[in-house]
Amino acid sequence: MTDIAIKANGLGKKYQLGAMGSQHDSVRDLFTSAFRKKKSDSGPKEFWALRNASFEIKRGENVGIIGLNGAGKSTLLKVLSQIVTPTEGTADITGRLGALLEVGTGFHQELTGRENVFLYGAILGMSREEVDAKFDQIVAFAEIEKFIDTPVKRYSSGMYVRLAFAVAAHLDPDILLLDEVLAVGDFSFQKKCMDFARSLERRGSTILFVSHNMFSIKAMCPRVIYLKQGQVAFDGPTDEGLKLYEADNHLAEAPWFKRKAEAPLVFTDVTLRNERGEETGMFDFGERMVIRIKYKTLRPMERPNFGVGLNRSDDIHCCMYSTIEDGLDIPLIDGEGELELLTPPIKLIADLYTAMIYVRESGYGDIAAAQLGGTFHVRHPVYSSYAAFGVFHEPGRWKIKQDPDLQVLQQETRA
Amino acid sequence: MMTQTEVINDKAALDAAADGGMRSRTSNRVTRVRPSRGLFDLELDLVWYYRGLLITLVKRDIMVLYRQAALGAAWAVIQPIFAVIIFTIVFGMVAKLPTPGDVPYPVFAFAAIVPWNYFAEAVRRGSTGLVNESELVKKVYFPRLIIPLAGAIAPLVDFVIGFGVLLVMMMAYGVMPTWHLLAVPPLVLIAGLLALSVSMWLGPINVRYRDVKHTLTFLLQIWMYASPVVYSFQMIPDEWKWAYALNPMVGVIEGFRWAVFGEGNPDVIAMGVGGALMLILLFGGLLFFKRMERSFADLI
Numbered sequence: 001m002t003d004i005a006i007k008a009n010g011l012g013k014k015y016q017l018g019a020m021g022s023q024h025d026s027v028r029d030l031f032t033s034a035f036r037k038k039k040s041d042s043g044p045k046e047f048w049a050l051r052n053a054s055f056e057i058k059r060g061e062n063v064g065i066i067g068l069n070g071a072g073k074s075t076l077l078k079v080l081s082q083i084v085t086p087t088e089g090t091a092d093i094t095g096r097l098g099a100l101l102e103v104g105t106g107f108h109q110e111l112t113g114r115e116n117v118f119l120y121g122a123i124l125g126m127s128r129e130e131v132d133a134k135f136d137q138i139v140a141f142a143e144i145e146k147f148i149d150t151p152v153k154r155y156s157s158g159m160y161v162r163l164a165f166a167v168a169a170h171l172d173p174d175i176l177l178l179d180e181v182l183a184v185g186d187f188s189f190q191k192k193c194m195d196f197a198r199s200l201e202r203r204g205s206t207i208l209f210v211s212h213n214m215f216s217i218k219a220m221c222p223r224v225i226y227l228k229q230g231q232v233a234f235d236g237p238t239d240e241g242l243k244l245y246e247a248d249n250h251l252a253e254a255p256w257f258k259r260k261a262e263a264p265l266v267f268t269d270v271t272l273r274n275e276r277g278e279e280t281g282m283f284d285f286g287e288r289m290v291i292r293i294k295y296k297t298l299r300p301m302e303r304p305n306f307g308v309g310l311n312r313s314d315d316i317h318c319c320m321y322s323t324i325e326d327g328l329d330i331p332l333i334d335g336e337g338e339l340e341l342l343t344p345p346i347k348l349i350a351d352l353y354t355a356m357i358y359v360r361e362s363g364y365g366d367i368a369a370a371q372l373g374g375t376f377h378v379r380h381p382v383y384s385s386y387a388a389f390g391v392f393h394e395p396g397r398w399k400i401k402q403d404p405d406l407q408v409l410q411q412e413t414r415a
Numbered sequence: 416m417m418t419q420t421e422v423i424n425d426k427a428a429l430d431a432a433a434d435g436g437m438r439s440r441t442s443n444r445v446t447r448v449r450p451s452r453g454l455f456d457l458e459l460d461l462v463w464y465y466r467g468l469l470i471t472l473v474k475r476d477i478m479v480l481y482r483q484a485a486l487g488a489a490w491a492v493i494q495p496i497f498a499v500i501i502f503t504i505v506f507g508m509v510a511k512l513p514t515p516g517d518v519p520y521p522v523f524a525f526a527a528i529v530p531w532n533y534f535a536e537a538v539r540r541g542s543t544g545l546v547n548e549s550e551l552v553k554k555v556y557f558p559r560l561i562i563p564l565a566g567a568i569a570p571l572v573d574f575v576i577g578f579g580v581l582l583v584m585m586m587a588y589g590v591m592p593t594w595h596l597l598a599v600p601p602l603v604l605i606a607g608l609l610a611l612s613v614s615m616w617l618g619p620i621n622v623r624y625r626d627v628k629h630t631l632t633f634l635l636q637i638w639m640y641a642s643p644v645v646y647s648f649q650m651i652p653d654e655w656k657w658a659y660a661l662n663p664m665v666g667v668i669e670g671f672r673w674a675v676f677g678e679g680n681p682d683v684i685a686m687g688v689g690g691a692l693m694l695i696l697l698f699g700g701l702l703f704f705k706r707m708e709r710s711f712a713d714l715i
Contacts, residue, residue: 093448118471119472128467
């Protein structure tokens with residue numbers, strides 16, 4: 001009997017870049033390669049999504065996995081759950097492993113909620129008896145009793161996700177791999193999910209948790225593994241890991257941006273502040289943000305067009321501000337300088353955002369620099385991205401008209 | 416946004432929910448994730464371990480098949496009957512193809528259409544299943560062999576319905592079944608295994624080259640005319656019968672006709688040749704499938 005739940009030893013996963021199928025030029029190649037070991041150094045177009053990942057996770061331990069998009073978090077979970085095969089290295093997994101990489105995969109639209117509970121249970125690896133025994137609890141957990149015999153294609157997206165998560169939550173594995181799945185349903189359901197994860201924790205389940213939400217990570221995991229470009233950059237206490245993660249990503253080059261050799265400008269500092277000028281990573285819905293940017297030019301730049309973009313944690317580009325669009329036309333910059341943006345009241349729904357700063361040459365020319373300016377949270381008790389409230393919220397103006405003899409409840413709201 | 420204080424409320428109820436089910440059955444089964452596996456490590460024990468999923472997927476396919484169709488399961492009867500009507504007009508009445516003994520052409524044709532349709536449907540589902548279930552393949556682990564297996568099992572329902580229609584039709588034409596009927600289950604098993612073998616080859620290729628899906632329609636059509644469905648085995652010149660019998664479905668269909676109305680003797684050599692070929696196809700397909708399985712999630 002060992003108390004190690006997962007022991008990964010040099011795990012690596014290599015992908016071939018380029019169109020699928022280009023790997024084999026002909027059907028004949030496919031047949032020959034099927035029975036022959038592929039040469040490992042087969043050209044330049046390959047990329048390691050994960051490399052040399054070694055770690056041990058004890059039974060009952062909760063570990064968060066953090067890293068930028070594309071750092072290998074999902075690949076790691078997929079390798080551990082045997083969905084994809086590692087290119088190198090091994091991992092020993094002791095006990096029953098349940099992986100929730102996407103809630104509701106395998107639900108069939110034409111089937112009723114009841115039928116889907118059994119189907120999804122089987123897909124997740126539960127036996128029929130197990131689902132039978134837990135059926136009532138699952139339905140109660142999903143709060144969906146009335147609609148259990150309705151085809152799921154008539155469900156709202158919230159109901160769908162609740163039912164799926166309820167099944168998954170009752171899987172009761174020794175090891176649970178979670179990929180952002182706690183981020184489903186409305187606020188109260190989300191709370192329920194977190195509580196459930198905690199109750200699993202108390203019963204000794206091991207949980208591996210991938211999230212962009214640093215609050216969830218802090219709340220659930222005393223230990224984090226920080227992946228950077230496919231490698232384990234840090235493995236240890238959460239506070240330390242998060243600090244490192246945030247420091248690393250401060251002023252890092254935007255992942256999509258390729259800097260030219262003769263770039264004319266670098267951003268040397270960015271701070272996010274509230275209206276009182278205090279540095280912070282937390283803003284209330286409706287609060288204004290102050291973004292203070294320092295830069296240094298390497299050669300004079302004419303009509304630089306500075307911009308700040310706010311991206312949500314799921315990579316949705318939400319909004320942007322630019323100096324020229326907002327009426328600040330700078331004729332020339334040379335040397336060091338400081339720029340400050342005061343945003344309008346932030347009406348983005350609650351989530352984690354990244355501020356991205358960039359500058360274009362001569363108005364609308366090429367982008368000369370684009371760097372990550374730090375992450376921040378927006379707080380709102382109701383409007384959050386987990387509950388399909390959209391991207392932003394602005395109160396509207398409502399009116400109601402009724403029969404004259406009916407009591408008027410409320411005539412008009414103020415926007 | 417979740418804050419820490421809000422998380423802790425209401426946990427007694429949840430504990431009850433969590434503990435009401437089975438207690439954590441801590442297992443000590445060690446799974447090793449590794450890059451390669453022996454060529455002959457077929458992991459058939461895992462298929463057995465996941466049999467619950469197989470059963471569920473088959474059930475799902477059956478439940479979904481005729482849902483939201485006004486005529487429902489009646490389609491399982493209508494489809495083969497229409498095929499028989501067309502074949503009877505074209506091959507029985509216009510081309511006047513002979514049938515062995517005095518079996519009426521509609522019965523003769525239907526006795527082949529029922530097993531053929533089963534086989535064709537099993538191949539179609541088995542070969543395209545991996546791509547149709549791509550969401551599952553990308554997000555959940557299970558032995559992928561489950562998918563062609565489910566493809567071979569689900570159409571059995573249509574087969575049973577069609578077989579019932581066949582029996583009724585025989586009675587109507589005054590053709591009495593005999594004890595030969597006992598040969599039907601093993602023949603269906605052979606047809607199913609054959610469909611599985613074909614799927615294990617075509618399925619992985621379809622993952623990479625979707626051409627398979629488009630090729631399948633006419634591949635099955637050609638295969639049908641290369642099998643004694645609309646005509647009888649006797650029409651093949653004797654010197655070519657050996658080559659003809661390389662098609663394993665020849666033995667299945669001829670055997671099926673023999674089983675339902677006892678006409679003609681099943682060609683033992685033909686069945687032997689076809690059977691041997693099928694075993695090669697089956698075992699090779701299994702190796703090929705297991706070999707390719709590991710890259711499905713990357714390619715699909």
